[in-house]
Each structure stands twice: as structure tokens, then as C-alpha cells.
Amino acid sequence: MLDKPNKPEKQKFNVVGTSPLRPDGVDKVTGRARFGADMVAPGMLVGKILRSPHAHARIRSIDVSKAEALSGVKAVVTKDDFNADAEDQDVLYNIMAREKALYDGHAVAAVAAISQSVARRALALIEVDYEVLPHVTDVDEAMKPDAPVLHDHIFTEGVEPKPTKPSNIAQRYEFGHGDVEEGFSEADVIVERNFKTAATHQGYIEPHACLANIANDGSGELWCCTQGHYMVRNTCASLLGIDVSRLRVTASEIGGGFGGKTTVFIEPVAAALSRKAGRPVKVVMSRNEVFRASGPTSSTSSRIKIGAKKDGTITAAESELNYQGGAFAGAPADLGAMCSFACYVLKNVRTIGYDVVTNRPKQAAYRAPGAPMAAFSVESVVEELAGKIGMDPIEFRIKNAAREGEKSSYGPKFRQVGLVETLEEAKAHPHYSAPLGPNQGRGVSCGFWFNFGGQTSTSLSINIDGTVALAVGTPDIGGSRASMCLMAAEELGIGYEQVRAIIADTSSLGYNDVTDGSRVTFASGKATIMAARDSIGKLCERAAKMWDISPDAVVWEEGHAKPAGANAGEFEPLSLAEIAASAESTGGPIAGHHEVNASGAGTSFATHIVDSEVDPETGRVQVTRYTVIQDAGKAVHPAYVEGQFQGGAAQGIGWAINEEYIYGEDGRLQNAGFLDYRIPVASDLPMIDTKIVEVPNLGHPYGVRGVGETSIVPPLAAIANSVSAAAGVRLTELPMSPPRVLKAIDENK
Amino acid sequence: MHQVHVSTKINGDEIEYLCETDETLLDVLRDKLGLTGAKEGCGSGDCGACSVMLDGRLVCSCLVLGAEAQDREVETIEGMADGENLHPLQSKFLEHAALQCGICTPGVLIATKALLEKNPDPTETEVRYWLAGNLCRCTGYDKIIRAVMDTAADMRGA
């Protein structure tokens, strides 16, 4: 390890690091861009889904005969219209209830009809005989031995001896090293606290939407808003029992995802309806359906204990984190546990995570899944501990910060990382020393995310006029087409404007993993650079042919083929455009490709500084100043890097202060709309200042790290720390909504 | 269900359509007229993605019945640019990277255009409150606010 030079391949850039206009920009400011719900097909039907009004109910029977008989209804589907042997049984069960409805909003049947109103009337005619069962929606309640059990096949994994009774605890994870008890005995000060966080939703403004056009033989097309159209293709093929090759999926423009569009909900349903009706079917979720039946985050409860010496050295740290992940196993308790102490170098550490099922919609990823909740509780204790020791909270963090060559809390040693750099920038930032007004407090927090690589396939064609068409297979959720164009242009030595990127459909490129894990600028970027290099090799061959010299004697510099040296001969350099223009006579089209399961992703760290003001009479919190400092490795398109920083911070502010899933006694979601699920509006937020730190990731030719997810990890704790400082009392439960803050203030009096 | 015949003006064009009485103006624009620039984010007036101008007033088209548009004038995002010349707000949004996914962008642009026509010199706070009904989940609003302030300054100077 660590034996590589500490610099990336390329350090001087022509276009990478500039912020040109995005290729999809004009379409998006003129209304031309086509999103999930914007597509139509001749003969299209409207699909609608009937959803369970019960949190937990056995489905005794479903009678669809009246709906089928209604004029204008072309198909009705239930669980029987899907492939019972599908690979992922949980996804199968989630998209259409089987023996039980497991949450309020769980799909139980669907119709395709000639109009909205006919489809609505048809849903009302479907008769479902439910046997209502006791339900549980709270994570701590679900873990109790006498809780209603959702699945009789879940026996807690990761505990010995293996349980003999089914429970709602799907998995227990444990990570760590050293001797925690010994470590606590060496501590001068120990802080231990319990925390809770509410479930939140990604809150993308575009509801899930798709248009399926499947022939009776099972072949066809699907248009949808998704973070991964290859994933949609493979999953739908499996759920419908058809060959992958029969289905072509095109990713529409996507109106926000943030992790919530990394799985399927309505796509297989639309496909099943279309196959049955023999006509195209469009399904668009209402906002109510998005909240009740897509994939929000886990709610959590946790206990954190950290001990430190008076000099600020952390001697031991322990976390126990419970993640409620909805009706199926898979809550990111493992990721939360691994991330919880990742910012610190610890001799003795133990983190435990529990993956718990409840009668709620199955959680889906949301920007650094699992990490924000863990960071909230850990960084709250870190801030409090620094205060008890009497150390500046940033100094305390620097003293214990993750560094190159040190063992991480989750195991492996860190490679080149930028946490200390973000902390030093924070300490020096004018925000950190600015005076505070009355009822205001300042808080700091760090955050960590792994960042991923993964499977990527990219293709790049040199056009006859010297422009370049770039096809990537990872949906663009934050401006990645611009970043890809920048990297291709950089490598080819041409202008940004000469490259145009598109998101190709599933039949046009090899498999691409989902746009997730902050992987696209890193992995698709790496594949784009390699595809450009592949095409450069071919461009050089063509130049060699034109000069009648050996291809080895041609080099590519500044967008031109040049003779490698005096021995190669004397030739005027040939531009990319010149070589492209004579492609037909030199061997035909010129293209570059690259396929890879990209490794070498670089972990990312951030430090956020927040000022909040608390109204002591009402408990209302207003964030008054916000600064994000994050290591991007190399910022390919700095304006979009800033945009990711700001967007993550804003979502974190919502999570910290007002957003929450509220369930009633009946197990039904009380606030399935933007009126009462309160995401920040423009007047709620201050400007969000940013500082991009660039500590290169050596696993990428340009040093790129992912940036999309880390930005949501620090805000919860940073805001909790600032609110706690302003209110004079430690807030340990999210959201810090006015009633909760006021209660804490009053109880502290 | 019986349909209502409506004659109206959309982006300056005389338009006629038939709609069901419970269809919204947004449904009509998107599904009947193919004007899909206005988006449905909530269907309840809480997100602003369907913003259009109705007789010179900024409204959510999801809260207007299609039948109500009789003899009215509707302006949508499709009518904002003048041929191939973008409106200054559209250009500034691109320059400032004031959009990420772009789903809220048509609504935000319609709303800010209405603001600047009413108040050419708004403060940051005025812009933020005016846009409180236009949810954006990607940007944290920072670059949107900057783009609006910058456009306003430019348009005042012009």
C-alpha cells in the first residue's frame, strides 16, 4: 500500500476545474427537457395502484372482477401477475403485496384504463378482504420480544447462538478493535448519551414516473426516471420472468433522486399492466404515494459513549445503533456502524448496528445511507466531550482526526485523506471566529463517506467535424454530463464545447451500476478518460497511416497528433478535426470504449460550521449562517461541486429541524405531503458558503473523489451542536422541531 | 363524463380544447396540449413546479380548473424565451449553475420573472419569501438566489 507517489497522474488542467454551462441546460430552462412523466406513446393507458390503508394486515382475498368489468379498464394485475421465483423476493413483495400488506401504502393491485377517471373508479371497485393485524412502527418497540412480528422467516443473524424464534431484528453487525473497557478505564472524562432520529424522505420534487410498452411476448421498452436504468431493466426482467435482452430501458431526465431512485417501485407494475393490456401504460405516483410507498430513510435510536484524556486523546469509543428499515431487512445499520467513528483514529473502538424491520415502507438509500444518523449522535458527543475537557472543538477533532496510514475505526488503514485539511480550513475560516448575536449558538461537525466505484461502460465517438459524442450509462442527477464532457475534452486536448454527452439506453452500452455512492464523476469519469485514451490510440494510428510511419512514432499533445521526435519524421501536427475529416479513407469511424469495474474510489471527509438562532419562547430554530468545507479530491466542475455541498447541507438542515415521518396510533402516515412534511423553503435558509479542499485521490487519474453524499453527513450534528449551544441544553432527538426544543429549554430552567 | 369546451390564449396563441370538469389547468397543459414544461410535484399547491401566469397573476396550475381558463391568458415556460433568445433569467440560471436536476426550474423561472416585473430591485429576503412556494431539493437555493439578484441588477442596468 502507501508506496505510490502522493500525486495523481495529471495535475495541470486546461478545462477540468472550470465551470462551463451544462449540455442539458437550455432544455432545462425552456421546459423542453423530458422527465419521467413527460413521455407519451400512441394508445397509451393510465395505470393506477391500489394501496393498503392498513399498516399490517393479512390479505384473505382480492376480488378484481368488478374492476375488470368496468368499461375502459384494459388490465388489472395483482401479485399473481409477477414471477414468483424472482431473484429478489423482498423487492417482489415490496412492489406488490403477497400474503400480507406490510405497511400503509403497500401496493395490493393495479389497473390500466383509458383515462384517469376510469382508472380511479376501477380502483374503488377492487374488493380486498383484509384481516387487520397488530402493527409496530417504532424501532425500539419493534425490537422488544413481545412486538408484533412481521416475518416468520427472519431469525436475527450475527448473534450466537442462532435464535430459535423469529423476530424483527434481521441482523446484528459489530465492528471495531482494541479493548474498549480498558480504554474507558484510561479516560479522564466520559460522555455517554442516547439519541433518536426520525425517518426522513429524500424529497425529490419529481414523483416516480414511468411509461412501459411491453408486447404480449414480453419484449418492449420502458421509459422512467431512475438513478440506474440497467438496474431497472435487470430487476423488471426478473420480476416479470422475461429475458434481460427483451427489455430496453431509457432513463429520462431525473427530477432528483438522492438515493431514492436506486430501486424499483412502479416500473415492474407498469410493465406487468402493459404486458397484460397489450398497450403502453404510464404510471405516475402522486406525492401522497411517494411519501407512503417509496423508500424513506431509517429512523434510529442510538447510544454513544466516548472517553478521553484531559489532553484530548480519545481513549475509547462505543456506539450502539438501531436502524428501523421498514417492512424488509436491509436498513443501513452496517454502514452506519462503520461510518460512526470513521473520522477518528481510535485505539479502542466498538460499534454495533441492528437492522430492524417495522410496518413502514422499505427504506431506500438517501445520500450516504446510514451515515448522517450515526454522525449526528457521535459528533454530538464529541462536541460535548471537547467542551468538558475545555478544548476547542476543532482542536479536539484535529488531535484525533483520521490521517493517512492510520487504522480506521472500521478496519483498514487510510490512504491519502483530507479530514485534517478541512478542519484546518474551518479553524481559519472567518465564520468560525465571527461574533454571535443573542440566542445564537455555533456548532461544528465532521463527516465521512466511503465513496464507491463499480461497473461502468462508456463509449466515445469522434464525429466527422471533429466534435465528440460521449455515451455514458449512469443517469445524470447533478450535472455529471458536464463533468464527463470536461474530462473527455481534457484528455483529448480539445474544447469543452466540442464534446456532447448523453445518457445511453440499456441496449447501447454494457452494464452500468446505478448512479449512487458518489461514484459517477469518479467511475464514469475514469471510464470516460480511458475511453478517450482508447480513441487517442486510434487517432494516432490514423495519423501514422496518413504519414506512413509507425503508430509508435506518433504522440498526442494538445489535441494534435505529432511525430514522437526527430527520428519519426517531419510532419505538421494533425488536429483531431483533421484526422476525423479523413476517417473514411483511413479506416472508417473512430471511437473509443472502456469497460471497467472501477476500483480506487477515495474516501471523503467534510467539516461544517453552523450558526443557529433559537427563539427561547417558542423553540423555533433559524439557521443564520452555514459553511461547508469538503475534500473533493479534484473539483472537475467547481460550480456543481459547490452545488452538491449546498444541496447536502440544505437537506441536512431539513432533517435536523423539521422533517419527519409522523405515524398515528393506527400505523398510518399522518403527513404524506409537502404541506406537513416540511422540507426547507427558500426563506428558511441562509446563503450556504462553501470551500472546496483538494487532497487528490490517487485512485483516479485526475485525483477525483466523489462529492455528492458526504455533504449530508455533518449537518445533523453541526446543527444540533449549534442549537444546543444557543438553547443552553443538549438536544438529542431529531428533528429539533419547536415543541421539542421548547420542552428541552423549559425542562432545563 | 361530459366535457367543457374552452377557448383561451396560451403564450399568445388562441387555443381551444375540451376538458373534463375535474381536470386541472396543469392536466390540460401537460396531457392535452403537450406543454410539459410545467411539472406536477405535489398536486396541492405546495411545491410550485406547475407555476404559470394566469391573466398576469402567478398561480399554481394544479390549483386551477381547466374549465376556468375560458377567455383568460396563460403564460407558461414554453413562452418565456423569445425565439432563440433566452430570457435574461434563463441565461443567468445557466451561468450561475442555479439548477441541478432541473425539475423545479420552469416553475422557479416563471415565479422569478413575475417577481422582477413587479419589483425590479428586490432584496435577498424578498426574493426568498417570493420563492417560498417553489421547492427546490437540489441546490439549497443559494445559486438560485444569486442568479435572480444578478439578473435583477443586469436588467435594471439595461
Added chain:
Amino acid sequence: MRYEAPESVTAAVALLAGEAGTARVLAGGTDLLVQLRAGFVEPDLIVDLKRIEALHEIVEEDGGYRIGAVVSGAELEEHAGVSAMWPGVVEAVNLIGSTQVQGRATMVGNLCNASPAADAVPAMVAASATVRISGPNGRRRDADVGDIATGPGKTSLENGEIVESVFLPAKPKHSGDAYLRFIPRTEMDIAVVGAGVSLTLDDDGICTDARVTLGAVAVKVLLVEEAAAALIGTKVDAAALEKLAAAASAAAKPIDDKRGTKEFRKKISGVMARRAAQIALKRAGG
């Protein structure tokens, strides 16, 4: 569902009275369309009042203003006269929803929707506003604003009746009004607590008359006489304001729901009433 857009109040009333099934009146539509969409109501008839010219008017009357049923929040705000005379009422109306909603929503619609959390209503009641109601056979009557909503979604209007206007009376000398609501965000929320205050001072700055109202803490708007009494005869000083706050908190009869707890709402009722009174005092020249 039929959609009708009559051009006179008489025609509107006749349509409503003649409907055997469920009829709904469409003013701004910002509540009705949400209810339609959610399937909460399935009317047989919708009567759109916006084609009735007279209902678009704001006219001076007896030193006050009569405001037509389909005047939108945005139009009300742009009316210099009303804004100067009853700033609290105008602010309350302007708190309803977004800029977009302001382009449509009306104070009469807010009243007749009969939500306990309606923002315009506590301010109108504090301002002693009345409404003019038209009914079948040319019947017309006036009523206090506070008597229209009787409970969540319920009104005292009889079959075929519509509210055609709100009358805000002339404001006495040295008077001021204000409305404040508590919401978790800065905008776009439904009031957790709303408080309206209207007060009048004499030449020495002594409060001679006051009306204090609360919204969202009972099935309908509350006119809290004990809170008003706490101000009358005082210079609306700190002690009087504390008494008012305590009276407001005591009078609140809220429920626990997703928007706030009982305990929280009671406490905030006092805070909002006190803060609103301070603004009203300033506006009265105190």
C-alpha cells in the same frame, strides 16, 4: 360533476339552491381543488364565482371597506387603502400559502373553508368584520365573521347561501391591528397557533377597546375576552401584556396533532397574542 360559472350572484344562488346533490362554491379554489384531488369531496356541481364582476370589487363604505368574495390575497395586498387601515387583516390573508396561492386564494374562501387554523379569520374577527350573505329568493343578510365557521369544515350558511363580501369597518382613531401565527418554517405551513389583536387607545395612550382572537387552538376561532380585558384601562405595558398572554394560554383549548402538542399550543397562544398586541400597539401609535 358539472361546472358552472354564472355572471350574477342571483344566478349563482339559484344554481346552488337548485342542486339536489352536493354543490361546492369555487372562489380561489386553493382549498377546494386540493380536496377534489384527494377525493375528500365529490361534488355534483361546482359554482365558480369568478365570472361575477361585482365580487371582484373593493369599495369604500361608511369609512370602511367592502371586499368582494373573489378578491385574491395579492389584489388585497395591492389595495393601498385596506392595507393602511387594517394591516393585520391584510397580513393574515397574505400568510395563506405561497405567492402562487396568493394569486388565487380569497379571504371569503378562507372563511368558508372553515378550517380551525384559517389565518384570515382571527384577524377579521379581531377587526370586528362582518359578512354579507346572499340566499335564495333575493334574501340578503349580514352576519359577524366569527359566526360563519361552526367547526372543522362546517359553516352556518344555509342551503343556497353564499358569502358575497366581507366588510371591514372604519377604524377608530389611535387604533391598530396585527395578526401573528406560529409555524415551524418561515412560510408554507398551516398555523400551529394564530393570534389576532385589534386595540384602540385614547389620547393619553390608555387602551379603551381591544379584541384578542386565537386560531388553531379550538374547533373555531376564539374571541378571548379575558385577554382583551387585560389590556383595557392599561397603557399596554409589560404587566398588562403578561396578563394578556396568561389569559390567552388559559383560553386555548387545543388538540394534540401532527402540527403541535396541546401543551405547546397553549403556551404559544400566549406568546403569539402578546407579540401581536405589541405590534398592534405600535400601529395604534402607542
Added chain:
Amino acid sequence: MVKVMLWGSLKPAAEGKAEIHVEASNVKQMLDAIGKAHPGLAPVLERGVSVAIDGQMHRVAGYEPLREDSEVYIFPRLEGG
């Protein structure tokens, strides 16, 4: 021998050991070897794991080469947003 580190909750399936040494020149060989030596781990390995080789994370690593002295950490399969 490659040093393979297990996450805590896998220890019971590996007779309480957090550290296993196996002969392997790539990840596939390594996973086969530890699955054979500790059958209790097999179901977890079959479900799919992510690995870190000398500090470098791999969400999925099939035939990634290993050195004689490589240090490998096994993790639950990583998922992102």
C-alpha cells in the same frame, strides 16, 4: 499468507477469530479458502461482500490480485445513495 480481517459479528462463525490467514493470490481464491476453512461464513460470503485490500475499498472484488503480505478486510456489501 494473506491476512484477512473479519468484521466483529462474523467472529463466532470463525471460531472467535477476527484474523484469518490464508494462501491466496486473488480475492476469489481467498473467499473460497476462508469459506472452506469456516463453513459458518459461507452464507455471508455467498450473499456478497465488499473488501478492502491494503486500504483500498472494493464494493465487489472478484479476481482482484492479492500480494503475499496483503491485508484484506471483509465488509457487508456497501450500498450508496
